[in-house]
Amino acid sequence: xxxxxxxxxxxxxxxxxxxxxxxxxxxxxxxxxxxxxxxxxxxxxxxxxxxxxxxxxxxxxxxxxxxxxxxxxxxxxxxxxxxxxxxxxxxxxxxxxxxxxxxxxxxxxxxxxxxxxxxxxxxxxxxxxxxxxxxxxxxxxxxxxxxxxxxxxxxxxxxxxxxxxxxxxxxxxxxxxxxxxxxxxxxxxxxxxxxxxxxxxxxxxxxxxxxxxxxxxxxxxxxxxxxxxxxxxxxxxxxxxxxxxxxxxxxxxxxxxxxxxxxxxxxxxxxxxxxxxxxxxxxxxxxxxxxxxxxxxxxxxxxxxxxxxxxxxxxxxxxxxxxxxxxxxxxxxxxxxxxxxxxxxxxxxxxxxxxxxxxxxxxxxxxxxxxxxxxxxxxxxxxxxxxxxxxxxxxxxxxxxxxxxxxxxxxxxxxxxxxxxxxxxxxxxxxxxxxx
Amino acid sequence: xxxxxxxxxxxxxxxxxxxxxxxxxxxxxxxxxxxxxxxxxxxxxxxxxxxxxxxxxxxxxxxxxxxxxxxxxxxxxxxxxxxxxxxxxxxxxxxxxxxxxxxxxxxxxxxxxxx
Numbered sequence: 001x002x003x004x005x006x007x008x009x010x011x012x013x014x015x016x017x018x019x020x021x022x023x024x025x026x027x028x029x030x031x032x033x034x035x036x037x038x039x040x041x042x043x044x045x046x047x048x049x050x051x052x053x054x055x056x057x058x059x060x061x062x063x064x065x066x067x068x069x070x071x072x073x074x075x076x077x078x079x080x081x082x083x084x085x086x087x088x089x090x091x092x093x094x095x096x097x098x099x100x101x102x103x104x105x106x107x108x109x110x111x112x113x114x115x116x117x118x119x120x121x122x123x124x125x126x127x128x129x130x131x132x133x134x135x136x137x138x139x140x141x142x143x144x145x146x147x148x149x150x151x152x153x154x155x156x157x158x159x160x161x162x163x164x165x166x167x168x169x170x171x172x173x174x175x176x177x178x179x180x181x182x183x184x185x186x187x188x189x190x191x192x193x194x195x196x197x198x199x200x201x202x203x204x205x206x207x208x209x210x211x212x213x214x215x216x217x218x219x220x221x222x223x224x225x226x227x228x229x230x231x232x233x234x235x236x237x238x239x240x241x242x243x244x245x246x247x248x249x250x251x252x253x254x255x256x257x258x259x260x261x262x263x264x265x266x267x268x269x270x271x272x273x274x275x276x277x278x279x280x281x282x283x284x285x286x287x288x289x290x291x292x293x294x295x296x297x298x299x300x301x302x303x304x305x306x307x308x309x310x311x312x313x314x315x316x317x318x319x320x321x322x323x324x325x326x327x328x329x330x331x332x333x334x335x336x337x338x339x340x341x342x343x344x345x346x347x348x349x350x351x352x353x354x355x356x357x358x359x360x361x362x363x364x365x366x367x368x369x370x371x372x373x374x375x376x377x378x379x380x381x382x383x384x385x386x387x388x389x390x391x392x393x394x395x396x397x398x399x400x401x402x403x404x405x406x407x408x409x410x411x412x413x414x415x416x417x418x419x420x421x422x423x424x425x426x427x428x429x430x431x432x433x434x435x436x
Numbered sequence: 437x438x439x440x441x442x443x444x445x446x447x448x449x450x451x452x453x454x455x456x457x458x459x460x461x462x463x464x465x466x467x468x469x470x471x472x473x474x475x476x477x478x479x480x481x482x483x484x485x486x487x488x489x490x491x492x493x494x495x496x497x498x499x500x501x502x503x504x505x506x507x508x509x510x511x512x513x514x515x516x517x518x519x520x521x522x523x524x525x526x527x528x529x530x531x532x533x534x535x536x537x538x539x540x541x542x543x544x545x546x547x548x549x550x551x
Contacts, residue, residue: 062489063477065469348485356478365471374482374533376526390526392533408533412525419525425499426486432494433484 038114038130041137042071044358045128046144047118047297049074049102051344052331053144055351055434056358061109063359069110071136073128075117076173078102079435082203083344083378084427085172089180090213092383098172098427104436118145121301123324140358143303143312143321144330144347145295146171147202153291160268166286170202182285183214188222190284195263195273196231197291200307202332202342204238205389207231207289209379212243215251216382227255228283230273232262238341239379239411242387246415250381263288294333303327306335316395316402318357318367319350328354337402340393341375348434349373349393371395373402378423385415386423479538480545491546504551510543 046057049072057072079100087093105111116130121141129135149168151158160166169179183192192214196207211229218225236243236257247255258278265274266288273281273288293299293310303321306313312329313322316337321327331347340346353371360367373393378386391409393402412419469477480491483502487493491502502510516522517531534542 058489059481063469063474345485349482352478352481352484356474356481359469360471360474363471365474368475368478372479372482372533372538374485374530376486376530388526390529392530394533405533408529408531410529416525421498422525425493425497428494429488429497429499430485433489436489 038116038132038134039069039071039112039136040134042112043068043138043362044070044140044142045136045138046070046072046142047121047128048142048144048146048295048331049076049079049105049113050144050146050331050347051430051434052146052347052351053142054079054102054105055348056142056144056328056330056355057111058105058109058434059352059355060358061111063355064362066110068359068362069112071112071114072102072105073114073116073118073130073136074102075115075131077115079431080172080176081344081427081431082170082172082206084423085169085176086206086210086213087380087383088172088176089169089183089210090217090380090383091180091184092213092380095173095177100431100435102435108436118297119300121297121324121327123301123327126326139326139362141327142330142351142354142358143295143298143301143327143333144351145297145333147292147332147342148294148296148299149289150291150293153197154263154288155265155274156268157266157288157290160266160288163268165268166266166288168289169287170206170289179285179287183217186222186225186284189224190222191226191228191282192218192285193228193230193273193281193283193287195261195286195288196229196233196237197289198232198262199237200311200336200342201289201292204341204343205243205377205379208236208239208243209381210287211255212246212251212379212381213383215247215255218254219251225254227251228281229255229257230261230263230275230281231257231259233259235259238377239387239389242411242415243379243381246381292332294329298329298333301327303329303333311335316400317369317371318361319354320357328358330354337393339391339404340373340402341377343375343377345377345430346373346375348430349375351434369395369397376426378419378426380420380423381415384417384420386417386419387412387415388419388423476541476545480542483542483546490549492549492551501551502546503549505546507543507547510546511539514539514543 046053057070081098084098116132119131120129167179169175211227215227262276294304303312313335319328330350332342357367376390378388392405493501517527
């Protein structure tokens with residue numbers, strides 16, 4: 001064994017100490033440590049360490065009894081959860097509370113985590129090239145890059161975003177904290193305007209949850225302030241009746257909802273949002289969510305064959321791309337089945353179905369002909385009270401798609417604290433199921 | 437620069453540690469995963485999002501761990517959720533998505549898992 005004075009042991013102890021101190025902050029700068037040697041090929045390569053990709057990576061290892069080698073490519077140091085990130089805006093949580101390191105995927109599950117960005121996929125030669133220059137060959141590729149925010153879909157937004165004036169904070173991280181700062185700096189009596197893109201977009205109830213919890217913050221600390229929801233859709237796209245009741249009762253006179261408001265341009269200097277039809281709106285804090293499409297690597301690889309070429313069509317039995325063999329697309333990037341939300345819970349569910357199919361195919365077995373998916377989505381209406389929507393989805397072979405099981409699923413009757421407790425427990429358990 | 441140099445040095449140590457931990461995880465898979473078992477695991481995994489991988493919820497979770505619970509208890513609870521005789525926030529809605537045969541399969545799987 002190694003003597004206690006060996007440099008290896010010292011390094012290990014030093015690393016542990018560092019891990020402990022950085023874990024307290026919830027920010028791990030050393031996750032890229034596993035990348036010291038990048039393999040030239042792997043049976044399974046996964047692009048994207050979110051709810052979909054990380055789950056697929058872990059479950060390929062588990063379902064194969066740890067026999068299939070997996071490389072996970074992820075540019076971020078640590079996972080930061082989009083679910084619960086609205087509570088960072090309201091002040092109910094810190095970014096560290098919703099941050100989970102990638103280290104366990106390597107240590108516990110033997111996944112090679114490469115801290116890098118996938119730059120190109122060659123679906124003929126079956127290789128992925130990374131920004132850092134390395135090329136990795138694969139037998140099976142999982143593409144789970146989330147969404148790309150189409151900044152150019154709204155005039156002036158790219159520049160306003162780059163300057164930090166108009167934020168999205170739709171991908172949890174530094175921007176979430178920056179938007180929180182804007183809300184804290186806003187004088188009482190100000191207006192927070194959130195612009196919602198046409199569906200489909202990541203996390204259907206997310207904008208309405210955000211509006212609600214920000215209103216909760218205003219109610220406690222800036223009671224003369226207002227929240228304005230400017231929605232490109234004709235009506236609230238998820239949990240509509242529940243949210244509207246909250247806005248009418250809990251946040252009376254504070255939250256205003258305007259449907260059919262499609263944002264076409266922004267003027268960051270004046271703090272103005274411009275619409276296709278209606279008059280301009282001026283606000284002190286602007287949160288403009290542009291239209292979304294499949295993550296850029298999926299588009300770059302030409303996997304975006306459906307939904308006006310914004311989303312990737314898949315065979316729902318194994319999540320294999322309809323245009324590239326042995327490439328499986330998961331999560332928010334896919335063209336959804338009926339009533340399938342673009343959610344973290346759903347991406348985790350995709351990851352497991354794809355992992356089982358990949359393991360079966362590599363073993364030469366028939367793919368499970370009857371996969372199932374679940375979704376449970378909790379939305380906070382303030383820092384404690386929650387409403388949910390839940391569904392169960394079964395693969396229907398005759399229609400080659402997933403359909404919600406009739407009679408199953410449903411909504412909360414009203415916001416309640418008990419589900420607030422369960423929502424936090426849901427988060428802890430799904431983060432562990434995905435990453436630990 | 438300093439951080440990069442440190443990172444490289446630390447990687448050397450992490451390699452051995454990683455090997456030990458992987459070995460530990462691998463011993464957890466006692467029974468080889470056959471084709472029918474893969475389908476069972478895939479079905480049971482639909483519970484793991486909330487109840488934890490292999491039914492082991494995180495410490496202190498108020499969403500219950502399913503691993504190692506009595507099979508009959510699991511089946512009875514799921515049927516009570518389905519029938520609406522056990523009050524719930526979400527399980528009365530989720531349970532209705534599973535057939536009695538699927539519930540039997542899931543319950544058998546979780547009952548066999550270590551707590």
